[in-house]
Amino acid sequence: MSQIKKPHQLISGEKDVTSFVLRAMANTDDPRLQAIVTSLVTHLHQFVMETRPTEQEFEFGLRWLAALGQHTNESNNEVVLAADVLGISTLVDLINNDGLQGETMSALLGPFYRGDAPICAAGDCIARAGTPGPRIYFSGRVTGVDGAPIAQASLDVWQASPVGLYENQDASQPDLNLRGKFTTDREGRFAFTSVRPAGYPVPTNGPVGDLLRAQNRAPMRPAHIHFIVSAPGHKTLITQVFFDHAEALEQDVVFGAKQPLVGGFVEHRSADPAYPGAEPPFFSATYDFKLVPGTPCFPVPPITGKTR
Template identity: 50%
Template sequence: MPIESERAVTQAVLRAVEQSADARHAELVGALVRHLHEFIRETRLSEQELEFAFDFLNRIGQATNDSHNEAALFSDALGASTLVCLLNNGDGAATETASALLGPFWRLNAPELENGASLLRSPTPGTPLLMRGSVQDDTGKPIAGVRVDVWQASPVGLYENQDAEQAEMNLRGVFSTDADGRFHFESVRPAGYPVPMHGPTGDMLRKQNRQSYRPAHLHFLLFRNGFKTLITQVFPGDDPHLDDDPVFGVTANLIGNYTTENAGTEQERCVLDYRFTMQPGEARLPVPPIK
């Protein structure tokens, strides 16, 4: 049927979408069409602005490669990743641990390490860090045999896949909780770092006069059959960017208490103790954003 008005465009597209035999597909794309068309009407989008949007989306794809996922970064910078995470995992109010976005730098097949091992595989100057973790269920019972995947940026603010000076899989490792639900490892205190600014996401942040530094954090992915996979981050409470994280990943329950031992001596180090709570559910690994 010929399109007779701008309102008829939306209805025609929705009728086409509803022909899908996949009900969830029809629901998602139908909602996308309705909201997208209303956005165009509300803003009276110009033809030039639509051309800009085409170019922007193309540049997201062109900026993505095996070591960088621009689409994930763009989603993070719009708060979409955190919103999806909180909608699907709750806000952490009932337990100590809230979920947090996966981020664009998780990799599969990090080395499996014994408790107490170091994440360092190449010289990595920085304040030594001892991290002691425990994992429990929502009744407070320890959970043994949890695979705890850990990754972090170096003190210069780069993950090892971004930095030719770091060895492969530096500052990454997988640990298993013991019979008491505990694990621990050594590393260096993480530092804040700017999100990658070379692509269209960086252009957007500059256009909005937003600062680009993420607060310092450690990433954790906890996996065990019978429990919902927990993806989270832990931040030091003294970081200056807790309130203006460009990817909106900081929640109150994820601020950890870093303490200092042997201050002012050669043995000075940071210590982080943190308890993770896992909920019953499906154990599922996410799709890695990079290789």
């Protein structure tokens, strides 16, 4: 009669778990995957050992993580939002884009990029269907870090409305409102017209909102315009240009506001011959983008459509 072979060693206490898990993953073929997951497991286990959650707290945490996926759909990306408000998105951004080569500082993509903005001509207005609000006349150049103009660079632009809503959140706005793609001329110049965006609260009707309320944090973002600037032979720049008061910038809920990205928006209270036909009050802004050499790479849009 055969006997069941006794195992050489089994887990006997909490201090054994990490080494058992790491040993189980040791044969991973992809070295980068092995390095990432090894570090992840090591730090997660250390976190659990340090905080020592109760079983009820552990269950609550798992439900919160599951709710991130349940609240992610074609018009809302709760997973990206969670990474943003925990500062992870900005940290990853700064690890990969330090701004030390003379290029324009980057900023996080955010959860509202769609990626299918209408193609526009220079000077076109992205505020469609009579979107109300003070007009902004925005212009600038795209150059290399050496100042040489980059012709045929692409600028993908999107923003919130003057009431703080992206068009996918707002049934009163036409599809793809306040979004547009522009191309620089041979001098690297671009121009477009829009309306002044407002600061706004990030969505708070999901698990991220529950977390912010538990932390007594304001959910606000300062007013800004998003840009993805790209050109052949250059690294794609994902950034934002901000204009708001100091307190709003300092209290950005996703930690995205950076001093070099605060734009010089000028208010015009009377007619200005430099802007023929512009009805006061209106705003003007000039901002130049500098790209470093590299391979263009484009983000996967976090959302695809409007809120139903």
